Amino acid sequence: MDAEVVIVGAGPAGLFLAGELRLAGISVIVVEKLHEPTGESRGLGFTARTLEVFGQRGLLSRLGEVETTDLGHFGGLPIDFSVLGEPNSGGVKGIPQAVTEEMLGDWAADLGADIRRAHEVTGLRDLGDAVEVEVSGPMGPQVLRAAYLVGCDGGRSTVRKLAGFDFPGTASTLEMFLADVRHPDIRVRMIGETVPGGMVMAGPLGDGLFRIIVCERGTEPKARTEPPSWEEISSAWQRLTGQDISGGTALWTSAFGNAARLATEYRRGRVLLAGDAAHIHLPAGGQGMNTSIQDSANLGWKLAAAVRGTAPDDLLDSYHEERHRVGERLLMNTQAQGLLFLSGSEMQPLRDVMTELIAFEPVSRHLAGMVSGLSIRYDVGGGDHPLLGLRVPNLTLRTEQGEPTMFELLAGARGVLLLPPGSGLETVAKGWADRVDVVIGEPAGESADELGGARALLVRPDGHVAWVGAGSGDDLNDTDLDVALRRWFGLPVDAGVAVPA
Structure with missing residues (x-):
């Protein structure tokens, strides 16, 4: 293998994915056909959900002082995102996309990603147990061999076309x-x-x-x-x-334009798509770059587990299942917004009605959650606790080692199992010590109010809650925890999994 994963495209999706894979110790080559970044910045900030993603990897300090806002819009109609009741729910403003890309490129390179510019993909072959990628570059044509290939090469994705992904939808009308x-x-x-x-x-x-x-x-x-x-x-x-x-x-x-297309599948064998390669849409509400980065946050830890051989059989397929639904809603809401702010006077009655509806808090909260990404919830099974499938709040915890935040605990892109003192459930998680960090502690101060009665949490590397222990006393269910650990992190070491050093 030239690398365990080859990524095509050095935009936000490709660079964030490269960093995620390197955190897991996976070797990565990123190929990009441009000789240097364009310096253009369609985006001038990022949403609250991307703010969280960067926060849990410790990346915000690389951007210096960030300015947040609660002001936004849906189809040009103003929305106050503070209605969500979460800090910085409107996201970050004033940071050009070019600055974000430069930060992600430096982060990925610092972690050891091999970023090769002026290299263009000309062919690929999925061999079943590996992928071969034909690339032309300054040193002439070459073939890169990897375990997996990820196309993060934009709306006109060469990877998507060469691998035969279907990309249905509507063409631009303007x-x-x-x-x-x-x-x-x-x-x-x-x-x-x-x-x-x-x-x-x-x-x-x-x-x-x-x-x-x-x-x-x-x-x-x-x-x-x-x-x-x-x-x-x-x-x-x-x-x-x-x-x-x-x-x-x-x-x-x-x-x-306002083309709206969504790949019917995000994975075909050993070839995957992320970012604009998987979905194109009208850039309404600045959701494009953010959805792309969040695709990579969902994919990175799953792909790393697949490469290392510790993933359950269907973990990599869950990337499509979780993110394709997000893509469907992305196209739905951007098309709706396009109708509102790009149509003529015939749309004014609908704008007036929408303005009235937005004045109702539940409507405003629904639209703000959709555009910000804060309402994204994955179906992780395991019950009906309101935290399941959502991103974990950035709690401050009280432990014997100090008072870390949940985002600080997630910085290494590993699972986190938060248990209260005296639960005894840390013994259940012993077999996953190479993949999951056990933290014994409790929320400090008012942080407990954000847990909805939960006393214990299993958090995936992407920050989404996969298991909640909400019993009292010694009622926390070790069987449910074992099921969740196996579902998201594979077999424990003592079950015969050979874990690479």
């Missing part, structure tokens, strides 16, 4: 322009501001720089191989607003 422009006189326009003939947005980025978006209805999307020219974008802006901004300077330009 085209939108995006640009960062230096101009002194652009008026601030919020997302969803409709004008006769289309939609425009202009948001200040500081120092005379503006992020503008232009959508002109009735124009056919073009099959582009190059970004649109500034002349094309400024002309569309003038037609829609009457303002001539052609004298401005565009730092970069881009075009995108």
